[in-house]
Amino acid sequence: MRARPWPVFLARKAREFVLAVAALVVLTFAIVHLIPGDPARVIAGVDASSEQVDAVRTQLGLDLPLGTQFLDHVSGLLRGDLGESYRTGQPVTDVIATRLPFTLSIALVGIAVTLVVSLALGLAVAGLTRGNRNPWLDSAFGWVTAIVLALPVYVVGAILIVLFAVTWRVLPAGGASSAAAYILPTLAIASGPIASMSRLVRREAAVVLEQDFMRTARGRRLGRVREYARHAVPNLLASTLTLSGLILAGMIGGAIVVETVFAWPGLGRAVVESIIERDYALTRGIILVIGVAAVTLNIVIDIVLAAVDPRTLRAGRALV
Amino acid sequence: MSTVLTPSSAAPERTGRVRRAGPMLITGLILLALLVLVAVLAPALLGDEARTLSDRRLLGPTADHPLGTDELGRDLFARALVATRTTLLLTVAATAISVVAGVVLGLLVWLMPQRIRDLVLTANAVAVAFPGLVLALVVAAVLGPGAMSATVAVGIAGIPSFVRLTANMAAPIMVRDYVSTARLLGVPRPIVLGRHVLPNLGGPLLVLSANSFAVTLTELSGLSFIGLGVQNPEYDFGRLLADGLPHVYVQPAQIVGPSVMLVLAGAAAMFIGDGLAARSDPRLRSLVRGRRTGVLRPARSAATHEPDRDPADSALSVRDLRVTTAAGRELVAGVSFDVGPGEIVGLVGESGSGKSLTAMSAAGLVPDGVAATAGRVTAAGHDLLGPVSPGDLARDVALVYQDPISTFNPALTLESQLTEVPRVHLGVHRRRAREALAESFRELRISSPDTRGRQHPHELSGGMLQRAMIAAALLTEAKLIIADEPTTALDVTVQAEVLRRFVAAKDTLGAGMLFISHDLAVVEALCDRTLVMRGGQVVEELTRDQLARREVTHPYTRSLLAATRYLEPTEETHP
Numbered sequence: 001m002r003a004r005p006w007p008v009f010l011a012r013k014a015r016e017f018v019l020a021v022a023a024l025v026v027l028t029f030a031i032v033h034l035i036p037g038d039p040a041r042v043i044a045g046v047d048a049s050s051e052q053v054d055a056v057r058t059q060l061g062l063d064l065p066l067g068t069q070f071l072d073h074v075s076g077l078l079r080g081d082l083g084e085s086y087r088t089g090q091p092v093t094d095v096i097a098t099r100l101p102f103t104l105s106i107a108l109v110g111i112a113v114t115l116v117v118s119l120a121l122g123l124a125v126a127g128l129t130r131g132n133r134n135p136w137l138d139s140a141f142g143w144v145t146a147i148v149l150a151l152p153v154y155v156v157g158a159i160l161i162v163l164f165a166v167t168w169r170v171l172p173a174g175g176a177s178s179a180a181a182y183i184l185p186t187l188a189i190a191s192g193p194i195a196s197m198s199r200l201v202r203r204e205a206a207v208v209l210e211q212d213f214m215r216t217a218r219g220r221r222l223g224r225v226r227e228y229a230r231h232a233v234p235n236l237l238a239s240t241l242t243l244s245g246l247i248l249a250g251m252i253g254g255a256i257v258v259e260t261v262f263a264w265p266g267l268g269r270a271v272v273e274s275i276i277e278r279d280y281a282l283t284r285g286i287i288l289v290i291g292v293a294a295v296t297l298n299i300v301i302d303i304v305l306a307a308v309d310p311r312t313l314r315a316g317r318a319l320v
Numbered sequence: 321m322s323t324v325l326t327p328s329s330a331a332p333e334r335t336g337r338v339r340r341a342g343p344m345l346i347t348g349l350i351l352l353a354l355l356v357l358v359a360v361l362a363p364a365l366l367g368d369e370a371r372t373l374s375d376r377r378l379l380g381p382t383a384d385h386p387l388g389t390d391e392l393g394r395d396l397f398a399r400a401l402v403a404t405r406t407t408l409l410l411t412v413a414a415t416a417i418s419v420v421a422g423v424v425l426g427l428l429v430w431l432m433p434q435r436i437r438d439l440v441l442t443a444n445a446v447a448v449a450f451p452g453l454v455l456a457l458v459v460a461a462v463l464g465p466g467a468m469s470a471t472v473a474v475g476i477a478g479i480p481s482f483v484r485l486t487a488n489m490a491a492p493i494m495v496r497d498y499v500s501t502a503r504l505l506g507v508p509r510p511i512v513l514g515r516h517v518l519p520n521l522g523g524p525l526l527v528l529s530a531n532s533f534a535v536t537l538t539e540l541s542g543l544s545f546i547g548l549g550v551q552n553p554e555y556d557f558g559r560l561l562a563d564g565l566p567h568v569y570v571q572p573a574q575i576v577g578p579s580v581m582l583v584l585a586g587a588a589a590m591f592i593g594d595g596l597a598a599r600s601d602p603r604l605r606s607l608v609r610g611r612r613t614g615v616l617r618p619a620r621s622a623a624t625h626e627p628d629r630d631p632a633d634s635a636l637s638v639r640d641l642r643v644t645t646a647a648g649r650e651l652v653a654g655v656s657f658d659v660g661p662g663e664i665v666g667l668v669g670e671s672g673s674g675k676s677l678t679a680m681s682a683a684g685l686v687p688d689g690v691a692a693t694a695g696r697v698t699a700a701g702h703d704l705l706g707p708v709s710p711g712d713l714a715r716d717v718a719l720v721y722q723d724p725i726s727t728f729n730p731a732l733t734l735e736s737q738l739t740e741v742p743r744v745h746l747g748v749h750r751r752r753a754r755e756a757l758a759e760s761f762r763e764l765r766i767s768s769p770d771t772r773g774r775q776h777p778h779e780l781s782g783g784m785l786q787r788a789m790i791a792a793a794l795l796t797e798a799k800l801i802i803a804d805e806p807t808t809a810l811d812v813t814v815q816a817e818v819l820r821r822f823v824a825a826k827d828t829l830g831a832g833m834l835f836i837s838h839d840l841a842v843v844e845a846l847c848d849r850t851l852v853m854r855g856g857q858v859v860e861e862l863t864r865d866q867l868a869r870r871e872v873t874h875p876y877t878r879s880l881l882a883a884t885r886y887l888e889p890t891e892e893t894h895p
Contacts, residue, residue, distance in 0.1 A: 023443075023446070031461050031462055035462055035463075036462075036463070130614065130688050131612070131613040131614040131687075131689055132646050133612055133613075133614075142594065146344070146587060146590040146591055146594050147583070147587050147590070149534070149586070150534060150583055150589070150590045151582075151586070152538040152582060153538075154541075154542060154545050154558075154561060155561065155583065158561060158565055158575045159579065161565075161568060162572045162575065166569055166572050173569075209688075210688070212727050213726065213727055213728055213730070215685060215687070215721070215727075216721060216727050216728070216729070216737075217737075217740075218685055219685055219714075219719040220740050220745075221710035221711070222744055223710065230740075231729050231732070231737075235730065235731050246448065249449055249450065250451050250452065250453075252453075253453030253454060254453075256453060256454070256457070256546075257453065257542045260545065260546045261565065271457060272457075272547060272548060275460055276465055276548065278464070283457075287457060287458055290451075290454050291454060294451050294454065295446075298449050
């Protein structure tokens with residue numbers, strides 16, 4: 001290695017992270033101010049008296065100049081203070097602290113499952129359909145993945161509940177009380193991403209398998225499993241990870257919806273309730289945390305990518 | 321030569337394929353037509369039934385109510401069909417917001433100064449990577465729960481991907497000749513964009529719109545499902561699913577209607593999107609339909625061979641080898657030859673003569689896209705037409721390929737790939753294998769042989785890589801070496817060194833060698849015997865003396881020799 005690309009690379013990633021988080025802070029701050037009409041009136045409710053509306057305005061600091069409000073907001077964030085829930089008075093950070101682990105755990109397990117399954121599945125299908133082998137598998141794969149992609153998270157969740165919890169009674173339908181309770185939500189959020197990512201892996205693998213170095217590996221008669229795992233997978237990881245950032249970040253959205261299906265005590269359920277109850281401090285805080293999680297995920301993918309394929313250290317992942 | 325090894329040589333046969341709507345596109349369009357029909361008719365025909373309350377609550381499927389009734393006794397079948405209109409209308413509206421705003425913004429960035437454009441596109445890239453549903457939540461939080469706000473929210477969340485597509489599609493067009501010409505002629509930029517960019521955008525935009533419709537449907541119904549979209553008493557698929565889910569323990573049929581309808585609508589959009597994409601993207605289309613390729617099989621008509629010497633005595637024995645493309649074009653047309661132990665046999669011919677295919681097939685490595693049959697292929701004593709122990713074959717048959725750079729796996733270190741045969745098949749310990757490789761490197765005069773192995777291929781020159789490949793080929797004391805243009809990438813002094821090593825290996829190991837080259841001078845210096853290939857056939861076989869004395873009969877061989885002499889004039893007189 002000539003120069004030292006890692007410090008430069010990490011510095012660039014850090015800058016991207018700071019910029020994205022700054023954008024999120026502005027965006028979440030703006031939620032209240034973008035409300036059409038008088039935010040205080042909307043929050044207090046249609047039937048509130050004008051005194052009540054004024055009280056809400058003062059309590060939320062909406063009567064202060066915009067600049068002051070923003071500075072208060074940012075300094076609060078820096079102190080780790082996200083304000084209090086307007087409805088319950090509970091600090092927003094407490095709500096997030098108790099609920100974040102539940103959302104994070106299904107999202108991370110889902111991502112791990114997605115990566116492993118789609119890599120294996122996509123590579124296997126690419127290998128089995130190589131050179132006109134098994135044309136039936138080629139079209140079956142296309143049809144099945146298209147149908148799975150058309151299955152929304154909540155439909156998969158509902159079907160899984162009916163099958164495993166209601167009909168066969170082998171797994172719990174909800175709650176995060178046991179390890180077994182993680183199985184169905186994880187399956188539900190991973191099904192769509194597995195379909196789209198295994199398509200991606202399959203397309204990339206078809207290209208990799210045609211390379212000369214795969215013929216070299218074949219000449220060493222290593223057996224298909226070692227040949228693919230040792231020689232195709234490392235070359236596949238880079239291109240797959242490059243394109244999979246969007247799919248994996250999308251799983252955060254899946255995790256939010258799936259919580260309603262499985263009565264999961266996570267952030268997704270909390271943010272939905274906060275929006276319905278117009279509890280803006282809570283909405284703001286949770287969306288900020290979810291957004292930071294999405295940004296972090298993207299940057300972690302970039303760093304893993306650079307470790308797997310040092311060539312991307314200089315070029316970087318093409319996002320545009 | 322390498323073109324023969326890839327399926328792309330079958331490309332001319334593909335042009336005859338008719339461009340038509342695939343089964344996926346047709347299925348998608350039929351489904352869509354049915355859904356539109358339901359959306360138009362159901363509210364008029366079944367609207368009353370879907371609204372009528374009764375005391376027959378939470379029924380299972382009956383003759384009157386195919387999907388049962390809900391908690392207020394309303395017919396669920398009717399409700400699922402009636403909900404189609406609301407769902408489709410909202411989805412179309414949200415998709416329209418994404419498409420129109422995305423395309424307009426994507427074109428507008430090209431009217432901006434470069435710096436602002438870069439800024440907007442960077443921000444857009446971040447937005448694309450951001451989960452759409454979270455973006456939709458932000459909008460829903462601002463506008464409050466409801467069908468309108470959910471539609472706007474999902475529509476806005478879909479804008480960034482259309483901005484990206486449009487801006488990317490416009491980029492190459494904006495620098496094309498005719499656009500530059502139009503600009504020189506003083507045509508204003510907005511008109512240039514409208515006239516030249518939009519028409520080119522059609523295909524990809526249609527594909528993305530179909531996919532976006534499926535995503536929008538999922539997200540919009542998802543918002544309704546979690547309570548932020550369509551509110552009671554209105555209902556769409558998402559609302560119906562949310563209403564039914566709490567009752568699944570009592571009545572599992574509650575979720576059937578909305579689930580099936582959601583899947584049908586989503587599948588229609590996915591099928592249309594995939595079908596359109598397959599039409600425009602040849603990479604998605606499967607290759608030539610035909611026979612299975614990449615395999616070596618016994619010839620069907622087991623031709624009665626002349627009783628010749630036992631194939632086990634030779635390093636390589638090939639009879640009646642034929643290689644055909646999946647579509648049936650014959651690339652190697654019945655080649656037979658033997659390579660004795662300690663013998664070096666040259667295989668010469670121009671690009672496309674079938675020499676690489678012959679060599680690879682003889683090693684049992686038939687490339688994808690072609691299939692091989694033979695009366696006999698016996699390599700290093702192993703009958704390749706029957707079951708062979710892979711470990712023995714890998715040990716006894718060594719291969720050297722022509723393009724050193726593409727032959728190496730870019731993601732692995734040299735030693736991890738070059739010591740693979742000893743480690744995997746011969747059970748040699750990693751450290752022992754590494755030392756053996758370094759020793760072999762040293763013999764081929766590779767600089768710093770002890771640390772080379774830890775490098776990645778991109779850190780070495782092509783000539784160095786080729787020597788490393790040859791060093792590895794000589795590691796396992798093979799009985800047969802098949803070398804496909806091994807010296808082409810090397811300069812003359814290194815070439816001589818490598819050829820000396822080949823001769824030494826032949827002498828010490830008693831290995832036979834099949835040496836493929838287009839360079840007659842090298843072949844003449846190295847080979848005991850030479851086969852001349854043309855058009856998939858061996859047209860002439862020459863001994864070393866015959867070649868040296870230019871005793872050739874076939875006009876093609878003469879022309880090859882003439883070409884060699886033209887390039888490297890020798891003092892030798894010729895007939």
